[in-house]
Amino acid sequence: xxxxxxxxxxxxxxxxxxxxxxxxxxxxxxxxxxxxxxxxxxxxxxxxxxxxxxxxxxxxxxxxxxxxxxxxxxxxxxxxxxxxxxxxxxxxxxxxxxxxxxxxxxxxxxxxxxxxxxxxxxxxxxxxxxxxxxx
Numbered sequence: 001x002x003x004x005x006x007x008x009x010x011x012x013x014x015x016x017x018x019x020x021x022x023x024x025x026x027x028x029x030x031x032x033x034x035x036x037x038x039x040x041x042x043x044x045x046x047x048x049x050x051x052x053x054x055x056x057x058x059x060x061x062x063x064x065x066x067x068x069x070x071x072x073x074x075x076x077x078x079x080x081x082x083x084x085x086x087x088x089x090x091x092x093x094x095x096x097x098x099x100x101x102x103x104x105x106x107x108x109x110x111x112x113x114x115x116x117x118x119x120x121x122x123x124x125x126x127x128x129x130x131x132x133x134x135x
Contacts, residue, residue, distance in 0.1 A: 001130075003116070003123040010077060010115055010124060013037050017059075017081045018092045020045045028052070031086045032095070034059035036109075038067055039074040060101040064108060075109035077124065094122040102131055 006014075013035045021033035024047050032048040046062025049055075059080055067075060080097060084090035096116040097105070105112045105127050113124045 001125055003118065003125050003129075004113075006115060006122055006124055009037065010079070010122075013043060013077055013079050014081065014094060014115065014122065016043045016045055017079050020047055021081055021083070021092060022088075025083060025088050027086045027088075032059045032080055032082045034063040034078060034080040036060070036063045036067055036075045036079075036112075037077045038072040039076050040072050042067070042070065042072055044070065044072070058098065058101050060097055061104055064104065068108070073108075075105070075112050077113045077115065078105065078109075079115035079122075093117065097130070102127065106131060 017033045017035035024030050029050050030047045035043055035045045037043050044063050044066040046059045046066060048059040049057040080095050081092050082095050083092055094115055094117050097114050112127050114130060115122050115124045
């Protein structure tokens with residue numbers, strides 16, 4: 001996989017996701033937040049919704065939905081963050097988009113770059129790199 005270093009713009013995207021989770025984290029209800037940046041430069045954030053059943057909503061669809069509602073459809077970069085063990089005393093960290101969210105991006109933002117954990121710092125990869133042998 002061809003990962004690339006994140007940019008200053010990407011760091012701002014991570015900060016937006018982190019700030020949202022700091023404001024709204026509630027263990028067992030809201031444990032992950034996401035931020036997407038459109039080609040317009042606008043950042044849209046979303047937080048996950050945990051029901052404890054099958055109706056859980058990930059944070060990426062919420063952020064993407066907010067962009068769509070603003071008629072800003074060209075999503076260029078995405079990131080999601082969580083507190084380790086759903087505990088705000090642990091540091092926030094970048095997590096990779098799950099397969100369901102990658103599939104969502106494949107439909108609505110096929111050219112998106114997704115920020116993923118790296119060693120030691122986050123990196124980004126294109127969606128096609130994260131969906132190998134799609135077809």
